[in-house]
Amino acid sequence: MQINEIRISVRNLVEFVLRSGDLDSRFMGRSRALEGTKAHQKIQKEYKNKFSKEKQILLEDFEQNRLIRKEYYAELALKYEKEYRNFLFIIEGRADGVIIEGDDITIDEIKTVSRPLETVDENYNVIHWAQAKVYAYIYALQNNLENIDVQLTYYNINDDESKRLKKSFSTSRLNEFFIDLLEKYYFWASFIRDWKIKRTASIKNTEFPFDNYRKGQRKLAVAVYGTIKEEKNIFVQAPTGIGKTISTLFPAVKAMGENLTNKIFYLTAKTITRGVAEETIKMMKNKGLELKSVTLTAKDKICFNKKSSCNPEECEFARGHFDRVNYAISEILKKENIIDREAIIEYAQKFNICPFEFSLDLALLADCVICDYNYAFDPRVYLRRFFDNDENYVLLVDEAHNLVDRAREMFSADIYKKRFLELKKVMKNKEKNIYKALDKINSYMIKLKKLCREDLNSESQEQNNLQEEYYQLMKTNPNTYVQKNNLQDIYPLLRKFVSESEQWLTQNNKMEGHEQLLELYFDVLNFIRISEFYNDAYVTYIENQDDDIKLKLFCLDPSLLLKESIKKSKASIFFSATLTPIDYFKDMLGGNEEDYIMRLESPFSIEKREILIADRISTKYKYREKSYSVIVEYIKCAINCKKGNYMVFFPSYKYMMDVYNEFEKKYPNINALIQDSSMAEEERELFLKEFKEENDNTMVAFAVLGGVFSEGIDLKNDRLIGAIIISVGLPQICLERDIIMHYFNKNEKKGFKYAYMYPGMNKVLQAAGRVIRTEEDKGIIVLIDSRFSESEYRNLFPKEWNSNKNIKKVNDIENNLNNFWGKY
Missing domain, CATH: 3.40.50.300 (P-loop containing nucleotide triphosphate hydrolases)
Structure with missing residues (x-):
């Protein structure tokens, strides 16, 4: 890309230059994003069918002079290069529709709305007109047109109605509009050019x-x-x-x-x-x-309001956001290069704008x-x-x-029957149409429950077909039902619920049930959205969970x-x-x-790390209770040889807790920490602060494989000198892992390895990687499980683990580690 070359989409150009007023992204944004594609396809298909029929009628007419050109192009890619004030602007995008009827050409821009169409007029949204006008300008130039029509087609997703607003423009008038856009964007173009010159020069040096x-x-x-x-x-x-x-x-x-x-x-x-x-x-x-780097933080973690309500009625930062945001962007880009969470919060507060939307805008220019x-x-x-x-x-x-x-x-999504039933009770006396929609979904899911039964000897052809593929799977996972195909008949019910909910949500945001409905509304939208990706790598499963029913679209191979x-x-x-x-x-x-x-091979010396394998203990589920006391002794021996900080990793919280309790009883004087299953961010930081350098006393922390402390943490030098890893880390046997295993076995792949072994050993390798973080670090890794000596697991060891030693009894740990630590 040339330094003076500015590449920008039609939509980004128009929105960046012309936006103003409030930020209001309550629930409408997601609905339109979901339904927008379908609305486009519906309207585009209507035009294609209409023109196809009319052309056929005309071709069959003997009066050939009545035959006129009728064409319709959907999603037409348009690109235009324009030199303006020492810049080469490359503007590109896709026009929703190009309608050709003889000499009349119309650029059609399709927009979805949830409000009544009678409230939508030509002044409804200036950005919609602007976007369509830019497409019309590009098309007119490239096809040598003096005049062109611009049409906005508004599609109401609630009542399946459309409204069309149409204007005619001369190409010269559109040229004036386009040049005015570029002039308003000129400041940003200049900033981008000057910054790229400075950035590129600095990169080279x-x-x-x-x-x-x-x-x-x-x-x-x-x-x-x-x-x-x-x-x-x-x-x-x-x-x-x-x-x-x-x-x-x-x-x-x-x-x-x-x-x-x-x-x-x-x-x-x-x-x-x-x-x-x-x-x-x-x-x-x-x-x-x-x-210039920008770090994006999740909306719920950076929002200034507890409820993340992005609307001008409830949030002062949403009110007038677009009137102030470009000033904030200009100032932060002039003063900051590394724009992290703290910087975004500082400038968002200064200009009274939404920090999350601010960060997304900054990402465009970063x-x-x-x-x-x-x-x-x-x-x-x-x-x-x-x-x-x-x-x-x-x-x-x-x-x-x-x-x-x-x-x-x-790429997966699920919904639960109980939530529809609870909301149905709330809406009973508030909105009958929503109540009816919820009732139908609830009744449908009751029918699904009947498929989840332990007796699989159904006489129906459908059930027999399923038995062939999923019989054994459902037999080992009672109260479940699995099928390859999507449940197509639920989607009209879900879309009806979405449609009925929209207007009520707009008009009753203060009423009881609003938040409950809004949350379920979003979940249903997500479910419908994911259904659009459903392919041969998916299954649909139903699970009867005591007082609830779960329906999931499960992506097995992403x-x-x-x-x-x-x-x-x-x-x-x-x-x-x-x-x-x-x-x-x-x-x-x-x-x-x-x-x-x-x-790549490890850059660290293998001499500074000792790997011991205790393969005389089985940590398989059925043997775990018998392993507690032996594992406690292995831990005690491993940490007894040198004072310092150690971590012990387990495949589950229960296993960890049981061994921890026994360890505490037997060795109450040793400082022991344990990971809680619901630690907040502050609690995690306090946990890690316990790993002090040059610790005069031994500290041992009990944690879970695959958890927050088994990867991503960086305890350098003496902050961690040993990891003891219990088991090969296989995920807990469950329906979803079994479905994954079944899928990859069926596709002539390694089902058990893909579903269990590889993910498990990955956790082991990550946990072991916490010990040696720098060239100066020294530490031990003790692997406890008989399977660590099996060839299929050993084949997954890194090359630098080849120098491991097998331990036959508990005392062997102490002997080996005394020798190892004695070198240092």
Whole structure:
């Protein structure tokens, strides 16, 4: 991209320049996003059918002179390059419809509304007209038209009615309008140009922020740069200590300096890793880098109001938000480069605007966006302002092993009968239409309950077909019903509920039941939205849960949907210390045959780490009660050899609690902490503060594999000198894991490994990775489970674990560790 080149979508240009007034995104935004596509498709199909019939009638008419051209184009891509005041503006977007009737050309912009159509007139929304006029201008220029019509089609999602507003414009008049838009955007264009000149110059002069590359670090950085340059994807297993964040961000920034990418998205699963990315950019800043980064924080965590009510009636920051937000954007961009949560809150308070919407606007102008996976991949919340357009973005996906299960969650959805029943009682005397809609859904789900029974010997053909595929699965999971196909007949009922709820929610926001209805409304919208992605990698299951019924659309294999998301970026870099086995992660994360893979060795000396395997104990579920006292003795022996801080990881809270209680009884004088299942962020910080350097007394913390303390935390030096890992970490046997196993077995893949073994061992590797964080660190890892000596599990060990030692009895731990610690 040239420095004086400004690429922007029609929608972003119009909204940025012309927006004003209040921020009001109560419930209407999601409804329109959900129903918008269907409304577009419905209206576009009507035009196509209409023109097709009319053309056929005319062709059959003998009076050929009556034949006129009738064409309709839906979602027509338009792109226009305009030189203006030393800039090359590249404006692009898609016109909803182009209607051609003889010499008459109309650009149609389709908008969904929930308000009565009689309240919608030509002054309803100036931005809607502006967007359609820009499309009309581009089309008129490219087709040498002197005049063109602009039409707004408003579709009411409640009553399935449409209203059309139409105006005619000369191309010269549209040219004046378009030039006025560019003139109003000129300030921002100038800022972008000047900033890019400064940024690019600084990137060229910025050196790697450390004196030397660690082992493997340069190799990773070169691979990332090459992947971006070639517009490919790469999956990298890079052990702890290589410095993955700097080794991916630095080459991505360098690629930006060579105009190989417009924007970097650094995607993470956890808050702590977002902080690491911010610190890494600060390090490069100290080396002279000029780069604007924005960190996105979840709306409920950054909102100034407890209820996150985005409407001018309840929130002073929403009232007049758009009148002030551009001033706030201008000031923060002039003064700040690293725009983190604290900076966003400071400026949002100063200008009295919504901090979340402010951060989204800043992301449009930032060079690097640090955010959660959801913003790139989740179909319910992803950033459409970026990922619905064809742009040169690079995705850096940190801790990518987390994305498999997170993606399953993103592409799955569920609803519960009980909530419909409870709301039905609330709405009985308030709104009869909503009451009726809820009653029908409740009755439908009662019928679903009948499918969940232990007796599977049904005579119906449908049930027999299901027995073939899911009989054994349902037999081992009583009170469940699983089928491959979606339940199509529930969606008219759900859409009716959505439709009936909209107007009442608009007019009764103070009444009892409003919040309850609003919450269920959103959940139903999400359920319908996810149903649009339903494919062969889904199942529908029903679960009878005591006094409730759960209906879930369960995505078993998210790879196809992730692949579609990845296609929207120029290059994607997936990296983690535990992408083992890497082919599994490449498969599950949407990789292709042409994508690269890279495995790097640990930069740390194996001499500073001792790995012991106690394989004479079984921690399988049926043997756990017998293992408590032996495990307590193993823990005592492991921590007895050197004073310091240790962590013991368990596969479940119950197992952890049972062993902890026995440990406390037998060794009450040893300082022991335990992870609580519902720790707040402040409690987690207090927990970690207990890991003090140069601790004169031994402290042992009991935690859960896969929990908040088993990955993402960085206890360097003497803050943690040992990890004791109980079991191979297999997820608890449950319906969903069994369905995943069944699916991958059926598809000639490794069902047990995909559903249980690989996710379990990933937790083990992550927990073990907490011990050695720097070249100076020294520590021990004790693995307790007979399965750690089985070849299928040992094959998943990192190469640097090959120097492990097997322990036959408890005393062997003490003997080995005394020898190890004796060296230091």
